[in-house]
Amino acid sequence: MSGLVIAPLSREHALEICTWQYAAPYSSYDMTGADPDRLLDPASGFHAVLxxxxxxxxxxxxxxxxxxxxxxxDHALDTGGGLRPSLTGQGLGPVAIAAGLAHGRAAFAPPAFRVTVASFNARALRVVERLGFSRVGRFSSTYDGKDFEVLVRPEA
Incomplete structure (x- = not known):
């Protein structure tokens, strides 16, 4: 599945993203509490995957x-993302992340990319490791105590 494009986030996109709810155990990724204006703020770094x-x-x-x-x-560019809940588990993740990495490479030319993934999310961890990321550490969030993995992929 190809043909994905990374594009500026529109207000319509932001409002739609703020309705996304995921089935357990992925409900920690729900976007229903997100502020669309924060998503639209260029400093937040959000882009649409179309x-x-x-x-x-x-x-x-x-x-x-x-x-x-x-x-x-600052030795790596942090990147994250999500898929529309109805599209998860269908093999779109690797293509969306790869498109995001290509966009990030062209826009920012980072020496490396870094992702932080919830430790329970074996599906996402498998995807990013297949895309060349290596685990560099594990920690508990000071926000909610949940465990996370940090993975890095050098670009040079």
């Missing part, structure tokens, strides 16, 4: 990809 005109997910670059409790540095 298939044609259809919003299939989002990617973010920078602070949004960080979870309180890890000692982040």
């Amino acid at each position: 298939r044609g005109r259809e919003l299939v997910g989002f990617r973010s670059y920078g602070e949004d990809g960080r979870v309180p409790g890890w000692e982040y540095d």
Whole structure:
């Protein structure tokens, strides 16, 4: 499945993302509490993942990809994202993340990418490891005590 494009996030996209709810155990990724204006703020780093005109997910670059409790540095660009709940588990994740990495590489030219993934999320961990990320640490969030894995993929 290809043909995904990373594009600026529109207000319509942000409002739609703020309705997304996921089935357990992924409900910690629910976007229903998100503020659309924060998603639209360029400093938040959010972008739409589109298939044609259809919003299939989002990617973010920078602070949004960080979870309180890890000692982040500027040696890698943090990136995160999500898929529309009805599209999870269908093999779209690797393509969406790869498209996001290509966009991030072109826009920011980072020396490395870093992702922070909830430890329980074996599906996401498997995807990012297949895309060349390696685990560099594990920590408990100071926000909610949940465990997270930090993975890095050098670009050089």
